[in-house]
Amino acid sequence: MKLATWNVNSLKVRLPHVLQWLAENPVDVLCLQETKLTDDKFPIAAIEMAGYQVVFSGQKTYNGVAILSKLPITDVLKNNPRFQDEQQRILSATIDGVRVVCTYVPNGQSVDSDKYHYKLGWLAALHDWLADETGTHANLAVVGDYNIAPEDRDVHDPLAWVGQVLVSDKERAALKRLTQLGLHDAFRLFEQADKSFSWWDYRQLGFQRNKGMRIDHILLSGALATRCRACVIDRAPRKWEQPSDHAPVVATIE
DNA sequence: ATGGCTCGTGTAACGAGA
Numbered sequence: 001m002k003l004a005t006w007n008v009n010s011l012k013v014r015l016p017h018v019l020q021w022l023a024e025n026p027v028d029v030l031c032l033q034e035t036k037l038t039d040d041k042f043p044i045a046a047i048e049m050a051g052y053q054v055v056f057s058g059q060k061t062y063n064g065v066a067i068l069s070k071l072p073i074t075d076v077l078k079n080n081p082r083f084q085d086e087q088q089r090i091l092s093a094t095i096d097g098v099r100v101v102c103t104y105v106p107n108g109q110s111v112d113s114d115k116y117h118y119k120l121g122w123l124a125a126l127h128d129w130l131a132d133e134t135g136t137h138a139n140l141a142v143v144g145d146y147n148i149a150p151e152d153r154d155v156h157d158p159l160a161w162v163g164q165v166l167v168s169d170k171e172r173a174a175l176k177r178l179t180q181l182g183l184h185d186a187f188r189l190f191e192q193a194d195k196s197f198s199w200w201d202y203r204q205l206g207f208q209r210n211k212g213m214r215i216d217h218i219l220l221s222g223a224l225a226t227r228c229r230a231c232v233i234d235r236a237p238r239k240w241e242q243p244s245d246h247a248p249v250v251a252t253i254e
Numbered sequence: 255a256t257g258g259c260t261c262g263t264g265t266a267a268c269g270a271g272a
Contacts, residue, residue: 009260009261009271010260010261010262012261012262013260013261034261034271036261036262060262060263061261061262061263061269061270062262062270062271107270107271107272108272109270109271109272115270147271147272164272165272166272199272201258201259201272202258202259202260202261202271202272203257203258203259203260204257204258204259206258206259213272215272242260245259245260245271245272246272
């Protein structure tokens with residue numbers, strides 16, 4: 001199974017990019033974040049024409065997640081059953097024996113904001129729910145935009161970012177707690193180039209200068225990590241016209 | 255210099271993202 005995740009920053013704007021990328025990279029499963037579409041506006045027909053089934057959970061203006069799959073999708077669940085949340089940030093489904101959780105972790109805005117506290121509470125609730133899910137599903141993949149750079153090597157300029165949102169100790173500790181449930185960062189199962197990032201600021205030629213961060217992750221249960229043969233960030237669509245600020249991350253599971 | 259781009263909303267700036 002080829003499993004990918006991509007924060008598209010508006011599926012309305014990025015639908016052509018998604019279709020082109022799938023044509024060039026016919027992965028089995030693609031998880032999307034920040035669709036920014038209510039469910040009545042979701043482009044089901046265009047995605048089905050491309051050979052994918054799709055489930056989605058959206059809202060107006062913000063957030064929104066979707067799972068595209070070549071193979072049948074079953075047992076769809078919206079949100080974290082343990083966390084009351086108006087914001088549509090989690091969608092789970094079973095595909096080919098793999099439990100896929102597509103997640104868009106809150107950004108947090110800044111460490112002194114209410115949004116930061118919401119992020120930490122949200123992550124704690126995710127941990128508590130996934131503690132059960134890891135027991136229930138041996139083949140579990142929790143993928144998406146985590147809005148956390150796990151280590152300094154995942155940040156273009158760690159000194160400039162010390163203590164800031166996306167890299168703060170509390171956020172990194174929350175992510176580490178997820179990995180301590182037995183979920184492995186697929187990207188770090190393999191040797192990778194230095195300064196590998198999945199997001200680059202639109203401003204100040206961020207991509208051209210590689211001023212980015214690695215904040216989009218594929219976390220795999222032990223059973224899936226053992227079967228994982230590769231994990232790459234595809235920078236190509238970040239070079240296209242009117243790109244998302246994020247690049248897709250792709251894991252190959254035998 | 256707390257901006258710089260890009261998005262949705264809605265049709266003018268502004269909040270939010272990261």
